[in-house]
Structures are given as C-alpha cells and as structure tokens.
Amino acid sequence: MAPIDTPEAPLKSSSAPENSSSMGQLVVDVALRVLLFATALVAVIIMVTSKQTKMIPVAPGLVVPLDAKFDHSPAFIYFVAALSVACLYSIITGVLSVFALMRGGSSTKMQFHFVMFDALLLGIVAAATGAAGGVAYIGLKGNSHTRWNKICNTYGSFCFHFASSILLSLVSSITLLLLVWLSIYVLSKKIARR
Amino acid sequence: MAPIDTPEAPLKSSSAPENSSSMGQLVVDVALRVLLFATALVAVIIMVTSKQTKMIPVAPGLVVPLDAKFDHSPAFIYFVAALSVACLYSIITGVLSVFALMRGGSSTKMQFHFVMFDALLLGIVAAATGAAGGVAYIGLKGNSHTRWNKICNTYGSFCFHFASSILLSLVSSITLLLLVWLSIYVLSKKIARR
Numbered sequence: 001m002a003p004i005d006t007p008e009a010p011l012k013s014s015s016a017p018e019n020s021s022s023m024g025q026l027v028v029d030v031a032l033r034v035l036l037f038a039t040a041l042v043a044v045i046i047m048v049t050s051k052q053t054k055m056i057p058v059a060p061g062l063v064v065p066l067d068a069k070f071d072h073s074p075a076f077i078y079f080v081a082a083l084s085v086a087c088l089y090s091i092i093t094g095v096l097s098v099f100a101l102m103r104g105g106s107s108t109k110m111q112f113h114f115v116m117f118d119a120l121l122l123g124i125v126a127a128a129t130g131a132a133g134g135v136a137y138i139g140l141k142g143n144s145h146t147r148w149n150k151i152c153n154t155y156g157s158f159c160f161h162f163a164s165s166i167l168l169s170l171v172s173s174i175t176l177l178l179l180v181w182l183s184i185y186v187l188s189k190k191i192a193r194r
Numbered sequence: 195m196a197p198i199d200t201p202e203a204p205l206k207s208s209s210a211p212e213n214s215s216s217m218g219q220l221v222v223d224v225a226l227r228v229l230l231f232a233t234a235l236v237a238v239i240i241m242v243t244s245k246q247t248k249m250i251p252v253a254p255g256l257v258v259p260l261d262a263k264f265d266h267s268p269a270f271i272y273f274v275a276a277l278s279v280a281c282l283y284s285i286i287t288g289v290l291s292v293f294a295l296m297r298g299g300s301s302t303k304m305q306f307h308f309v310m311f312d313a314l315l316l317g318i319v320a321a322a323t324g325a326a327g328g329v330a331y332i333g334l335k336g337n338s339h340t341r342w343n344k345i346c347n348t349y350g351s352f353c354f355h356f357a358s359s360i361l362l363s364l365v366s367s368i369t370l371l372l373l374v375w376l377s378i379y380v381l382s383k384k385i386a387r388r
Contacts, residue, residue: 072339075328112382119313119374123320123367130324134269135332139340145266146333148342173317180313180374187381188306
C-alpha cells in the first residue's frame, strides 16, 4: 500500500495518493460516459428523424410520393436498438460513477463489473456501426455487380442524416474502447501499486 | 511478474496457489487464442474461395457467364482484411502465451498489453461481422423499398459460403470478448489476492 501524505487522515495512512489518482480516473470515466450518452442519444435521434418523402416518377405522367425511412432495413433497426441500449447503459453507469465520485473513489468490484459490460457494449455498438455503415455505403455508391442502385442521389437529406448518425456511433464505439482501456489501466495500476 | 512455486525457491512461500491458478488461466487463454486463429482463418478461406459463376440471361437468346465474388463489395473486403489481421494477431499472441506457459506464468505487464489489443481487435472484428452481415442480409432477402433484388436465389453456393464465414467471424468476436473478460478477471483476481 502507498504511504501517507495528508495529516487529516493519519489512520488511513495508505490511501491518500491512491485516492487522488483514482479520483482523476473517475472524472475521466464520468466524462467519457457523458460523451457516450451524448453521441448515442444524438445518433438515435438523427436516425429516427431521417424520414424523407420524395415525388418519384413510377410511370410516364404518374408521380407518387415515396418515403425513405430507417426502418426499411433491418440493419438500421438493429443500429437504433443497439445505440438506444448504449444510451441507457451510459445513463446508469454514469450515475453510478458520479455516486462513486461523491463517495470519494470506486471499488475494484465496481470497476470489474463496469469493464465487463463496457467490453460487451463495445462489441454490440461496433457491430451496429459496421452493419449500418455497410448498408449505407450501398445506398451511397450502389453496387453495379448486383445491380443495386444508389439512392442518395434522390434522398439527399436522408443520406446526410444517416452519415451523421453513423459517424456519431463510430465516436460512441471509440468512447467505449477508451472506457475499456481506462478501466484496464486503472486495474493494472492498482496491481503495480500494491 | 508471477512468483515461483518450485521447491528451489522456499522464500516466496505465498506464491504457490496464485501460480497454479495463473497457469490454469493461461491454458484457457491459449485455448481461446487457438479457437480465434481457427475461426478467423477458416472464415477468411471460406470467404475468399466463395467465387461462383452462373450463366445469366441478359437478353432473349443471350446468356453470359457472370461471377459473384467477395471483392465486389467493400464491406466484404474490409471483412477479409479484419479477419486476416485477427488471424495474424492470434498467431503472435498465441505463441507469446505458450512461451509464458512454458516459463511458468505471465507477467501483469504482458496481460495488460494483451487485453488492450484484444479490446481493439474486438471492436474491429465486431464491426466487420456487422458490415458483412448487413450486406449479406440484403443479398439474402433483398430490399423492396430501395428495389435491391436478392441474389441468393441465383448464387446459392456463394451465399452459403458467406453465411458460414459470417457465422465463424461471429464466433471470433465472441472469442475475443471472452479473452477480454478472462484477462480482466485475472487482473482483478490479482488485486483481490494481494
């Protein structure tokens, strides 16, 4: 255990320097969870509000309104579900982290559970980003081999919403990776210190 | 560094149970890395060998041979690249883990670096699985809203290759998640024990 550096707590001699660095790490942890919350929430809102209706000529002299909506593709439904879960998760763990900050430090057990779920969420959100990105790329560029036509030349604002949303979910994935890395760093620091 | 438990080192008396459990965890670690190697390698091989040529009628009386290949879609090129990286990574870390096993235990520093890269690879492989899965689903079911026709009714063996490959990469992702969880468990056990 580390030595004393505060005169106020002579009995808890070993905890002071460990505690101050642990507090710094908790502040970064809370900041990353707030970032995760913000990016996931905005990504879901942008995706859900991306509906665009255009008048499409289906026959000579006949023009009908056709919608482009996110729930036309299962990849985007999964995307919205995964990002919503990430958003909810970030609220719960963010609040718990703030409580730990107010109590003056987090327990190893709590960090252990957090990093387990962070890693699981990382997999889920990364897969959602990949799925949405793969399908959106076909929408943007089309695929001449399978004769899938691009739709972004018609539904411009819809595609802009999608691109922004996928970019934000990429930020969410990276934030989750940073959270996992931070927790592992904190855990291995604890081992090195003892 | 993991302590010794041989009778030649009687001074480090407290280390025996730690070492034996550390060895058990290393064996599981090596087994998971072998599984990761096998699934990633087979997924890449199945994907790369999925080429199928069919005679497609393009006009009345005119039939031309048309290929279906994985590199017709950028999502699948990324998939092959990501799984190849995972395969190479599993070889390197697997060999290092076997060396650690022969030396009688792994250091905390090595575990720290492994779990960092494991988490990064988890994100990359999960995103690749998602991207390939999203595009393959369109190939399987089509999308009536964007008028993207399904191709799996024509290229059956090609699609079977794809489905197997994506399933294997899902196993790779789960293996990487288990590797991250195992490392975190080992690290927090070390903290609890000290």
